[in-house]
Amino acid sequence: MPEAPLDIPRTWAEFADPAEPGQRFRVDLTFLTSSWTCIFGAGCRGIYADRPDDGCCTLGAHFTDDDDVERVRAVVAELGEDEWEHHPGHGKRGDKDPSRLSAWTEKEDGARKTKVVDGACIFLNRPGFPAGAGCALHQHAVLTGTSPHAVKPDVCWQLPLRRTYRTVELPDDTSYLEVTIAEYDRRGWGPGGHDLDWYCSSNPEAHVGREPVYRGSRAELVELMGQAGYDELVLRCEAHLSTVRQARAAGSRKVLPLLVHPATAEAGTVGGRREKVKRRRGSSALPDGANEPAHPVD
Numbered sequence: 001m002p003e004a005p006l007d008i009p010r011t012w013a014e015f016a017d018p019a020e021p022g023q024r025f026r027v028d029l030t031f032l033t034s035s036w037t038c039i040f041g042a043g044c045r046g047i048y049a050d051r052p053d054d055g056c057c058t059l060g061a062h063f064t065d066d067d068d069v070e071r072v073r074a075v076v077a078e079l080g081e082d083e084w085e086h087h088p089g090h091g092k093r094g095d096k097d098p099s100r101l102s103a104w105t106e107k108e109d110g111a112r113k114t115k116v117v118d119g120a121c122i123f124l125n126r127p128g129f130p131a132g133a134g135c136a137l138h139q140h141a142v143l144t145g146t147s148p149h150a151v152k153p154d155v156c157w158q159l160p161l162r163r164t165y166r167t168v169e170l171p172d173d174t175s176y177l178e179v180t181i182a183e184y185d186r187r188g189w190g191p192g193g194h195d196l197d198w199y200c201s202s203n204p205e206a207h208v209g210r211e212p213v214y215r216g217s218r219a220e221l222v223e224l225m226g227q228a229g230y231d232e233l234v235l236r237c238e239a240h241l242s243t244v245r246q247a248r249a250a251g252s253r254k255v256l257p258l259l260v261h262p263a264t265a266e267a268g269t270v271g272g273r274r275e276k277v278k279r280r281r282g283s284s285a286l287p288d289g290a291n292e293p294a295h296p297v298d
Contacts, residue, residue, distance in 0.1 A: 018228035028182035034261035035269035037209030
């Protein structure tokens with residue numbers, strides 16, 4: 001199926017952040033009500049054609065700040081060699097800490113990121129590994145009953161959600177902080193994003209979620225917006241889907257492209273589909289109703 005174009009019509013909503021005076025959310029209802037879901041292990045073709053099993057883990061993940069590094073580092077200390085294919089070990093004398101930064105991170109243009117080992121992120125377990133293919137951090141979270149966003153690098157659990165900030169200056173010399181929650185499309189990867197061989201957020205093959213994004217990615221959105229902000233988002237997403245249902249009932253095909261993400265429309269999954277997405281054996285899965293977060297780089 002053809003990939004949706006980048007510059008599509010979108011429906012946006014704005015509202016005050018109930019928890020933060022002087023802050024407003026601007027949300028992309030078109031993507032947040034789409035049926036996108038991560039299909040790693042269930043049809044994902046990877047960002048590079050010659051490495052389809054990597055998903056978007058090929059380049060490694062850049063960290064946003066020291067807190068991001070330390071959160072992941074704490075999980076690294078818990079990972080066993082039976083969980084992590086590229087576990088760095090404890091050194092020849094057994095006296096080295098596997099969670100030491102030099103064992104699993106590297107610098108690229110001065111920025112810290114996860115190491116790339118044999119062509120992909122050091123945390124990516126390859127097909128055939130007994131614990132299963134996929135992110136070792138993600139699988140550890142599932143095994144321990146932890147939300148994956150609490151153990152993975154920020155860029156990994158957020159994609160394809162994108163949070164950005166800007167200060168809006170008003171005519172009366174006042175201002176507010178605008179927090180935008182939108183789709184992390186190809187352009188979010190920088191100029192190289194246009195060269196990716198496949199990318200999920202705009203591809204109908206990945207718009208097969210059992211729930212719309214705002215429901216399936218609830219944990220991630222609450223982390224990005226806070227519970228009060230998320231509750232306000234739900235009201236607007238539900239209202240938007242109600243408008244979509246009314247337009248469909250009226251047979252208004254001309255209106256739908258303005259309301260529905262074209263990849264969701266192409267996939268025929270408006271409002272989410274209810275069937276379970278089949279995963280290949282060995283890939284990790286989340287509880288029913290959840291959209292598995294992907295594994296991006298910055």
